Amino acid sequence: MNAHIPTESKRERLFRLGYLLFGINLPEHDQANASSASNSASVLKKSLLRIFLALMFALACVYVISSFGDFVSGFIAGWNSAGNADDLKFETWRMSQQLLLSLLAVMWFLTHNFLLKRAIAQTIARHDAERERANQLEISSTLKLLKAQIEPHFLFNTLGLVQHLAEPTAPQAAALTADLIQFLRATLESLRSDTISLEDDCKTCDAYLKIMQTRLPRRLSYEISYEPHLQQFRLPSALLLTLVENAIKHGIEPAVDGGHISIVAHQIDQQIRITVIDTGLGFGEEIGHGLGLDHIRNRLALSYGDKAKLELEENEPRGVIARLVLPA
Incomplete structure (x- = not known):
């Protein structure tokens, strides 16, 4: 996958x-500066480059000022040589070192100010x-929350009744309904909070x-593991559910023999x-460029800045390995 x-x-x-x-x-530029701050070679390279740029800037300014001084001197010499004896004569003008340094300081200040x-x-x-991007994400999240709050108790009560009616004759349907209730409850809770x-x-x-x-009997297996001290990490x-849904949609479902999904969390x-x-x-043509992954990147940027990816x-x-790297 080649990122643009x-x-x-x-x-x-x-x-x-x-x-x-x-x-x-x-x-x-702050992240690049922070990452290279501890690298002595990078610091030395940047210092040498800054000295070189300062010399080039000074030489360019001296060239411009000297060219202007030569123009004035040439103009005065031409005026004096072309005039008559009674005409106004200008004294020969040479730029002093103090004036040159003053003009250099002025050009340095004006360039820095610009x-x-x-x-x-x-x-x-x-x-x-x-x-603006944060406002758009907030509006989108608010709309999702409003949609999720439309009669949730009625939905759960109906699904609970379906589970109760299916238990005697269709235990698999009852188990599926129980899993659906658990999933919907957890999803609604996560929508009501920015973190989980x-x-x-x-x-x-x-x-x-x-x-x-x-839905995919004998075609899907999975395992979930994480370090015990990370249970309450928020x-x-x-984000995680989006990655799992992508793995199902783009990886497991299209595969004839299905596949396995592992969710692993640890601290380094x-x-x-x-x-x-x-x-x-x-990897396919669309993997890495979907709306779900763009949403994850935007959420990470808004929540952590450059500290997450x-x-x-x-x-x-x-298969595909998708990894959330978050600051501890």
Whole structure:
């Protein structure tokens, strides 16, 4: 799967060098700066680059100022040589070292001021875009919650009655109805909250997978495991279930012989890694680009910024590994 990376124009690269020269950090550069802060080679490389840029900037300014000074001197010399004896004569003008340094300081200040204003405007525009995206996600979540709250007690009471009537003659249908009730209750609870504990999220996935096992007899098997101390770890709701649904829809259902799904959660240093592994068909043209995965990436960005991510990779011999990497 090849992710589309937008190319940076020459103009943007030039501004990036200007930001580096004057030590202006945009929010999107903070992560790269933080990751390379402990790398001495990277720090040395950046320092040398900044010195080189400062020298190039100074040389360019000196060239522009000297060219202007030569133009003025040439103009004065031409005026004096072309005039008559009674005409006004100008004294020969040479730029002093103090004037040159003063003009250099002025150009440095004006350039820094321009780049700083542009960086502030760019940061404000980025924050406005993130705020608009957050508002859209909030509206979408509110609509989902309203839909989920339409007569839930009537639905559960009806399903409970169906389960009671089916138990004597159709125990499999009764068990399926019980799993459906558990799944719906857990889903409604997760919709009412922005976060959910890992234990409850795994129970929701367990109820969902039991229902799918009834739909896909002998074609679906699964297992769920997580470290005991992570039971109460809270994560954004519906993320894990979306990964499981994708594994069923794109991996297990299309495969003739089905497959196996593993949900594993463990902690490595200051990261919590929640992995959904399936042995389905594997990567296809649409895998990695669906609305569900885009929703997960947006939720992670809004909840954790750059500290969380969604990783996708191929499983061996077939299937997909989807991993949520969250800060502990």
